Every structure is written in C-alpha cells, then in structure tokens.
Amino acid sequence: MSDLTQIKQQLEDKFVYLKGGIREQGERRLWSEVSYDLFFDVFGYAVKELGFDALCTITGLDEGEYLAFIYHLSKGGLVFNLKTKILKDKEDLRTVIDYFPGAAIYEREVVDLLGVKVAGLPDGVRYPLPDDWPAGQYPLRKDWDPKVLDQKEAG
C-alpha cells in the first residue's frame, strides 16, 4: 500500500464523514472537502498526527454564494489539498498561524483579494494591494469589475 493510500485510509478511519470524499490524483496528491465546522479537526489531525509539516499556500475561490479555501498541506512530496467553504460576507475564517506562523502572509492575501475576514490574524501591513486601494473592492471575486479603478483615477 502506497503512502498516499495509507494516509487516505487513516483519514477515513478517523473521520467517518470523509468516507468516499477523498480523491487520489496521481501518486502524490490527495483532494478532500470538509465543512467549516469540522475543518480544524481534520486540519489539526493532518498536521499533528499525519506529519504534514508545511503549508504550500492557501488558495481562495469565489463560488458564488460561498467563498471556498483550499489549504495545500505538504509532507515531503505528498500534498493534501483540503478544501472548505464559508458563506460569502456572512462567515469568517479562523487563522491557522498557530499551526504555521508563516501562513500569515497567505491569509493576508485572501483578506485583500477575496474580502474574507480572518479571526485571530494579528494587525500588520496589508498584502498585496497598495495602501490607497479603495475599501470594499476585492479583485479576485468573480463579480468584481476593474472599471472601478478607472473611475477612481478619473475622479
């Protein structure tokens, strides 16, 4: 049994709701999705018990009513892509800097580009948008229109 299948097995044994929800892709990729109230159980288990010791990045997706986030956890060559969803503008994320202090910059990135709030993220310099960026404009949302910037310049 390869490492990947073994990890999949361990995850399925631990969390029954993940059964059938974990997809293997190639030799070294696992994909899974979990609702946000259960997210930290799975995330914490993968980091603490399964030895996923690095967070490649956090990808934010705009899925209409929801904002989805994929946490790409890696253990050597293996990557466990754990996806979760929250309601757009209604729910907030909680920070993962307790697990990965270096994740702060990835969280600041989704804050700026997708307009999600991250509870527990300490104040700091914003990234990557400029300081004078208009409030409430989140470029990676699908309904965002770059024309806003032209109006700002004209005004």
Add this chain to the structure above:
Amino acid sequence: MDDKDRDMLISIGPQHPALKEPTSFSLALRGEKIDAIQVKIGYNHRGIEKGCESRTYIQDMYLLERICGICSHAHSTAYVQAVETIAGLQVPRRALYIRTLIGELERIHSHLLWLGVAGHEIGFDTLLMYTWRDREAVMDLLAELTGNRVNYGINTIGGVRRDLTKEEGEKILKIIDKLEEQTKYYVQIAQEESTLIQRLSGVGKLPKADALRLGAVGPTARASSIAFDVRKDDPYAAYGELDFKVVSADQADVYGRTVVRLGELLEAYSLIRQVIKNLPDGPIAVRAPRKIPAGEALSRYEAPRGEDVHYVKANGTDMPERVKVRAPTLANSQAIAKMLEDRYLADLPIVVAAIDPCFSCTDRAIEVEGKGLMSWEKLRQYSIDWYRKQGVDFRNVKRII
C-alpha cells in the same frame, strides 16, 4: 531608555540602491544594530491571477511566464504541468527531457546571477563582474536554444515548441565544461577569501526549527539542513530518471546558502550532461485540446529560489476558472525578520539578497531564425533603416565617439 539611546527610524526602500525591485523595510536602529523591522511587499502586484481568468490556457502560459524574468521557465512549466494533469495528457519523454535541460540552464544562470548580487551587496564587485560574465554564456546559449534570453517560450501545453539538434547538444556540453571550471574557482574563493567569509558566516541565522515554522523553501531551507527538494521528493519532468543529490548545508546562515547554491551549480552541470546523453528520440509534443475538461490540479516545481506552487482549476471552457501562484520568495519573505533579529544594518542587504528575491528582468529578443545573429553594426544599420522608413532620418546625426 534615555533620550540619547533613542531608536533611529530609517526606511530601506521602496527605492534604494540595495534593492533590485521595490520592497520596503522600515527599520528601527539603535546605533548600528537593528531593533525592529517591518517588511512591506506587494509593490509588484500586477493582477496576473485575475488576468489569467479572462485569457485562454495558451495565453495564460505566456502571461505566467512573465511573472519573473529569472525563473520564467519555472512558472510556465509549473503551470503547463497542472493543465496537463487536468487534461490527462501524456507528455512525450523527449519533451520532458528538454524541459529539464532548460530548467537546469535557468538554474545555472539564476545562481550565477545570485552569486554576483551577493558579492555586490557586501562590496565585492569583482565577484559580480566575474560571475555575470560567465552568466552571459548561459544566456546566449538559452537564446540560441529557445530564441530568447529570458522568457524562453519553449513550453507548450502537451510538450515543448523547439527540438534540440545534435550540434546544439555538443555546444552545450562544451560551455558546461567551461562553466564547471569557473564554478570550482568560485568554490575556492568562498573557502579561502577571509573578508568574504567574515561577511557571510554567522549572518542571517535561521535555525532548522524556525525555517520549518516559517515555511522557508529552496536553498534558504536547504542551508538550514532541511534536505527537501521538489525535484527529488515530488519528481516532475525527467528528474525521476536522472541521478543527482540534494545539496544541503548545516550552517543555517548566508554562508550556508552560498555553499548550497554553489553545490547546486555543480549538480546542474552533471544533470545537463545526463540529459544530453540520455535524450530519448520521439515527438516533442502531443496535441492539446483547446477546451480543458473540468478539474483541478496542484503542481510543484523546484525553481532556483525554491518551491514554486501553481494551482489551476478548469471549468470545461477554454479559459481557466482560477489560477493561483505561490512564488518561492513569498514563502521565504516570512523568514527575513527572524534572520535579521539582533543583526547590524550592514547585514540587511546581504540577508535580504540571500533568499534571492525574484526581480523582474527586461526581455531582449534577438532573431535566431532567418537572418541569423546580427552584429552590432548590422543591428544599428537595421534600426536606422527601419526608422528611415518611418520618416525619421539619423544620417545627419554625428556620432560623438
């Protein structure tokens, strides 16, 4: 703290001679010592991820290649790998080998560039002049193989766009031999030149635990004895079939990072020899569909600066739903503040340079097919004629020298 001991606030950047791209460091100095540091990045945000959503897969490849002038092949390969995984394309082996070859040549020119910049940051300009002279050989080679010095445009979804001839292979080997000799000389300098060692040793310490905690990647992490290399652990292209070792060091400082990069240069020469020796025959590309079926993939690539991560999500049309890029510098930037803890102002440039922050490079295209390489005089004449056709005449302008 009495008044005399008050901190001096100084800003390095966004524009500063030590920085090759805009970044801003706000420092609180007590005498020469750094008391506190705040890093601001993001001046180079160009909205490329957003731009990818309104372009086709092929257009995106060229756009992503222009994220950075130095590791352009890293970005384009990471992206096409992700798209190929989604589309389920079987890339021919010959194409994989050529990608590896270009990737290693890119690593050579990037590491030589870094060595020069590191020399310049500590006031050792002779090293800069030497390494950049050698780097030109690789740049010219890349121009000859791909058509461009920096944004090579050799990748395409499903393979590569240009084949490698036997003569080109021999020429590469010849240049690699020369570069190897030079690199061994630089290794000797790094071992013997005392002012160089004094400026690099013990500077920018990043213990293994901190490197892991802060998510450092690439040579920065490998110098802190984390022997992780995507080429080895998550092999892509032809790396699974080639023999090389992951270079790591345990000094955990700028000197260690120099040692790792020099070691990687020597490994790259051996890799290139293997690629040329074992280059399989066959086609260099398979046909890729215009519309990519729905799906998602994550691709990793060991860029000269570290692990480069691309995530692509396809929705069945000819444009991706989402492209996410995590360049190695972003991961390493988190460690800068830690490395500069309790250090001197004079250490800032070299410590920042030691993670090898990715700077944009200007592109220069020369014509390889058709008219052949143009000499300086010919190029000048060509431009004069071209402008004359536009109605601008330079004939009456006297040359000063």
Add this chain to the structure above:
Amino acid sequence: MLSALFNILVFPGLLFLSFLGTTAEYIDRKLYARFQNRVGPPWFQPVADLIKLFGKSEVVPEEADPAMFKLVPLVALAATCAAYLYIPIWGTKALYYFKGDLIVILYLLTLPTFTFFLGGWYSRSLYATIGAIRSVTQLFAYEIPLLLAVLAPALLANTWSLSEMVEYYTVHPWYWLFNLIGFGVALIALLGKLERVPFDSPEAETEIVAGSFTEYSGRFLAFFRWAIDIEAVVGASLLAAVFMPFGLGYAPVVAFTLYLIKILFILCLLTLARTVMARLRIDQMIDFCWRIVAPVAFLQILINLILKEILL
C-alpha cells in the same frame, strides 16, 4: 609673494595635484576594470566627470545648515593641498618645512575625514548621518595605528620633521628596510582614510546609499570628489616619503621620477586590495584595527627603539 602663489596654485599646488589626482583616479579605475575583465574608462574620464559635476545645478536640502553644507567641501580640498607642500618629492627638502611638520601633515590629512563627518551631519539626512558617524568611528580605528606607524621611522631618525627624516634616511640608505612592518600598517590605515574597500562602510551604497555624500550634488559634490582624488595622492606621497625615502638625494629629475614610480606602486596596491576583498562591517573593521593592526604598529615601535640603542 608671487612665487608662493605659484607654489600654492600651480606647482606643486592645486593644478599639479589635480593633474596627479585625476591621473591616479584613472589608473585606479582602469586597473580595477582590467582586473575585473572590463574595458574601463578612457583617460579623460575622471576630468570629464568633474567638469560634468561642476556644470550640474546643486540642491541644498531644506533642513541642512547651508553655510556648513557648502563650506566643508572646500575645507577638505584646501587641507589636502596644504599637506602636500610639506612633503619632499624631488629632493630631500620639501618646499616648506619646520620642526614638527610631520604632525601638521597628519593633522591636515585628518581634516578631510572630519569634513565628511560634518558634511554628512549637517545634511540632516538619515543615510548621511549614519555615514557621518561611521566615518568618525572609523577614524578612531585607523588614525592611531597610522600615527604609530609614522612615529616609528621618525623615532629612528630622531626628528619630527619629514624633511629631516628623509635626510637621515638618505645618509643611511638601507635603514628604510627596518620600517617595512610600519609600511604595511600605514597602507591599511590609508585604505581606511580613503574609505576604500574593504573599509568603505561609511559610504556603503547597498546600505546607506552614499553615506555622507548622499545629499551632495553638483559643485559641492565635485569639490569632495576632487579632494578625495588629491587625498589619495597626498596619502601615497606621505607613505612614499616616510617608508621609501631612497633616491631622494639624486638629481631632482631622477628623484622626481622615482617619486612617481613609488606613488604608482602604492596606488596599485590600494587598487589590488579593493579588487580582491569584500567590504568589512564597521564593527569588524574596528575590531581588526585594534586587535591586529595597532599591536603590530607597537611592535614596529619596539623594534625601532631597540635598533636605536644598537645603531647609535
């Protein structure tokens, strides 16, 4: 009166020194470039640079003290030129000399560093302030070894006048070989004085832009550049007179040619040093000067004191 004016302004004063200074800069830059596989500048480049700078408009920062800001570059130029008049170059006697002129030369050569400090300090720019503080910090590190190194040959000659020293060594033609350690110390100190790699942290461009000179532009920067060019020649001349005093007893033409060869040799050594070394941090520089260079200078003095007992 007229001849004094000629001495100050033409030979061996400002005009001749400027010629030597710009030539020295050219040799330094050309040699540095050739060492690095570059082509290097044409021979008139240093002069062209100065002329260009004189033609540019100058900006005085609003916060700066305008009087001091404009005055100090001239002081630097004047001090280095004045020092040169006390150095023997074509015979055993300098143009002007008196008992104790060696101290005056060293004092005049310290002034440029102080002007760098004052210029940087009164610019009120952060980079310039840091550069200014580094200049002065560095001064304390190299000035003592330099003084000790120059003191040793003077002890042997039993005089505080440079011209009398040269005369003594002309009478005893091989005694200069005793001072070779001091020569090494003085060369290192001269690197510090001229703020060249490896001791150029006061103007380390990758940290503090241009140090003291960050806010300087146009004419005032040109005066500084000019003074630094001349300082290099005067410093080399001092070392040549103190540590290589041979041949000054011959006919003036021969002595003068020998003098040119000597300073060329010293200037080449300085260029070589900056080619093969990296810039030291200011704390490393001070550490190096106090822990190694100063004790070595003391050793030279000890040797000369013993020699004096034996030889006299």
